[in-house]
Amino acid sequence: MYANPRKTESIRRLGPVDIAALRQAVLRIDEARWDAENADKPNRFEALDRTRHIVFRFVSNFQDWRDSYDRPLWGDWKGLLEPVLAQAVRDYGYKDAAFPRVMLARMAPGGVIKPHRDANPAAKWPHKIHVPLVTNDKVTFFVDGVGYHFPEGEAVEVSNMAVHAVENAGDTDRIHLIFEYYDREQPEPEWLAQLPPRPAMR
Numbered sequence: 001m002y003a004n005p006r007k008t009e010s011i012r013r014l015g016p017v018d019i020a021a022l023r024q025a026v027l028r029i030d031e032a033r034w035d036a037e038n039a040d041k042p043n044r045f046e047a048l049d050r051t052r053h054i055v056f057r058f059v060s061n062f063q064d065w066r067d068s069y070d071r072p073l074w075g076d077w078k079g080l081l082e083p084v085l086a087q088a089v090r091d092y093g094y095k096d097a098a099f100p101r102v103m104l105a106r107m108a109p110g111g112v113i114k115p116h117r118d119a120n121p122a123a124k125w126p127h128k129i130h131v132p133l134v135t136n137d138k139v140t141f142f143v144d145g146v147g148y149h150f151p152e153g154e155a156v157e158v159s160n161m162a163v164h165a166v167e168n169a170g171d172t173d174r175i176h177l178i179f180e181y182y183d184r185e186q187p188e189p190e191w192l193a194q195l196p197p198r199p200a201m202r
Contacts, residue, residue, distance in 0.1 A: 001191045003161045004125045004182070010143050010162065014129070014155035017087035019177075022080045023133045023152075026104060026175060029054070034106065037073070043103070051113060056081065057102040057179075062120035063195050065182060068100035085179060088129055088155035094183040100126060102179040104133075111168045115142070118160035121195060125188075126180035128160040133177055136170035150176075 038052040056074045060067040085099055100122070107113070118128070130141075132152045140147040142165040143158060150156050158164060168174045 001121055001124055002189065004127075004186075004189075006183075006186070007127055007161065008157050008159050010146070010159055011141075011148055012157040014088055014091060014157060016153050017084050017131060017155050019084060019131060019133055019153045022084050022177070025077075025080055026133055041103075043101075050108065050111060052106045053103050054106075055101075055103040057099060059100050059122045062122050063197070064192065065100045065122040065126050065180065066098075066188075068098070074102075081177070084131060084177060085181075088131055088179075089127075089181050092127070092181070092183070094181075094185070096184040097181060098184060100180050100182070102177075105176050105178050107139075107166065107168045107174040109168055109171045109173065111166075111174070113164075113166040115163050115165040117163055121192075123160055123180075125192075126182040127157050129155055129157050129179055129181060131155045131177040132174070134173055134175040136168075136172045136174065138170035139166070139168050139174045141166050 034052050034054065037054040041053045041055050042058050043053060043055065054073065055071050056077055057068055057070055059065055060069055081102060085102070089097070130150060132150045132154065135150065135152055137149065139149065141150060141158065142148075144162045
C-alpha cells in the first residue's frame, strides 16, 4: 500500500493563518470538557500516550479515508474551524477536496508522542496538517530524527508515513489543530479496492 505521492516526505510549511478567534475559543474550553471528549475519542493509539483530544470529524473506519462523519461538536465549532482549514490549504489548489479528520490535540508539559508511523490505510492518502494554536519554544516535532519547531499560527504539513514523534519539554501546554485533507479528483490507488471491508466505528 504505497502512500499518496503528493504528500510531503518530511514537512511542508504552508504559511500563516489567522487563528485569533479559534485560539480564544479553545482557551475557553474547561477541563471537564477536555476530559469528557478525550474519554470518548475514536483515536486511541498507544503512541499518543497521554495527549488529550477533542475530535470534530473522523473516518468511519481505518480502511478508507473517503467515508467520514461529523462528531457532536462539529456543528458548534465549524464556523471557527472552516476559515482556518481553508486558509491552511489554499496553496494546494484542489477544487473538490475533503477533510476526513479534524481535531484538537493537547499535550501537557513533559508530554511525548512516541516515534511511530500512522499505520492504518485511511492515513496513507490524505495530507496531514498541523496548525499550532498554543505552543512554547521547547516543543519539538521530529520527522525521521530531524527536529522542527512550529510557531503559533503557521500551518505545516507533516509526513505521517515517516517516523515522527513530539516532545513538549516546556512548562506550558501545546495545543494543535490537526486535520487531514485530500483531493477527491485525484485518481485513487489500486490497492484501495482490494482491502477487505471493515465495520464502521460510529
